[in-house]
Amino acid sequence: MKSLINTLDFSVKEQDELLALANRMAASPKDYNELLKGRIMASLFFEPSTRTRLSFESAMLRLGGRVIGFSDGSLSSTAKGESLSDTIRMVSHYADCIVIRHSKEGAAQVAQTHASVPVINAGDGGREHPTQTLTDLMTILKVKNRLDNLTVGCVGDLKFGRTVHSLVKNIGRYPGVRFLFVSPGELRIPAFLRTYLDELRIPYEESSHMEAALGLMDVLYMTRVQRERFFNEEEYIRLKDMFILNSQKLENAGKELAILHPLPRVNEIAYDVDDDPRAVYFDQAGYGVFARMALLAWLLDGKELG
Ligand code: CP
Numbered sequence: 647m648k649s650l651i652n653t654l655d656f657s658v659k660e661q662d663e664l665l666a667l668a669n670r671m672a673a674s675p676k677d678y679n680e681l682l683k684g685r686i687m688a689s690l691f692f693e694p695s696t697r698t699r700l701s702f703e704s705a706m707l708r709l710g711g712r713v714i715g716f717s718d719g720s721l722s723s724t725a726k727g728e729s730l731s732d733t734i735r736m737v738s739h740y741a742d743c744i745v746i747r748h749s750k751e752g753a754a755q756v757a758q759t760h761a762s763v764p765v766i767n768a769g770d771g772g773r774e775h776p777t778q779t780l781t782d783l784m785t786i787l788k789v790k791n792r793l794d795n796l797t798v799g800c801v802g803d804l805k806f807g808r809t810v811h812s813l814v815k816n817i818g819r820y821p822g823v824r825f826l827f828v829s830p831g832e833l834r835i836p837a838f839l840r841t842y843l844d845e846l847r848i849p850y851e852e853s854s855h856m857e858a859a860l861g862l863m864d865v866l867y868m869t870r871v872q873r874e875r876f877f878n879e880e881e882y883i884r885l886k887d888m889f890i891l892n893s894q895k896l897e898n899a900g901k902e903l904a905i906l907h908p909l910p911r912v913n914e915i916a917y918d919v920d921d922d923p924r925a926v927y928f929d930q931a932g933y934g935v936f937a938r939m940a941l942l943a944w945l946l947d948g949k950e951l952g
Pocket of ligand 1: 699908
């Protein structure tokens with residue numbers, strides 16, 4: 647039984663096929679509107695979400711399926727003390743797949759252990775967010791027409807940023823990809839990611855100067871400093887506005903730069919950037935529907951791939 651818990655659960659070949667399917671779905675969504683008729687997706691969100699939850703639900707509905715679930719774990723029997731493993735055992739009887747977001751790192755893996763249906767990790771704490779990566783890769787492919795030979799700049803909270811962790815591990819598998827990491831020293835990429843990159847000899851540089859790095863990037867992946875991951879409010883306030891992208895700073899960047907952000911943004915991208923043709927973060931959020939349609943089709947109707 648297939649699931650998606652970690653961003654490397656797909657081979658590059660499988661992923662390329664999945665992204666091709668996502669593009670076919672985006673080009674002609676009506677062709678797929680009965681593919682998952684009669685199937686049910688359970689959407690279990692123990693942590694807040696706008697894009698991931700609603701794009702998954704939209705994806706399942708667009709494939710002809712139906713959705714059950716909750717958007718607030720405190721309204722489930724978790725509030726009465728039910729364990730995650732018991733919740734998952736129950737929901738496995740009610741749905742054909744489970745999409746789970748949880749604040750605890752490793753929660754999706756625990757869910758998979760106890761599920762009898764496919765499980766999709768929609769973000770587990772500060773660890774991974776593999777379906778955001780599918781969305782990111784689909785966006786980069788649309789804009790750059792390739793996933794190889796790119797200089798990818800990641801800016802902001804690289805320590806707790808699960809979207810960065812998944813994207814870096816994943817796109818780092820494509821030849822010729824290098825990374826420029828820009829963050830405050832306190833929010834550097836974690837040791838596990840440095841070890842991963844070092845072992846695979848994937849080149850990267852770290853700095854705390856965004857403006858100087860902008861001109862070197864093909865892709866700029868901005869991220870939010872995540873208040874919810876900090877134990878210390880003072881530390882969050884000190885770090886939150888260290889990197890703010892605005893139109894003036896973009897004068898240093900290449901004309902072909904693609905600016906991505908998993909969203910939500912707070913202050914890190916000024917609103918005057920939104921009209922810049924290089925800003926693709928709202929399109930990126932839209933591609934999330936098709937990336938997730940392809941994933942659901944792959945998990946629940948595997949013959950659609952290839
Ligand atoms: N990108 C993302 O995960 O957004 P949400 O938290 O709104 O789902």
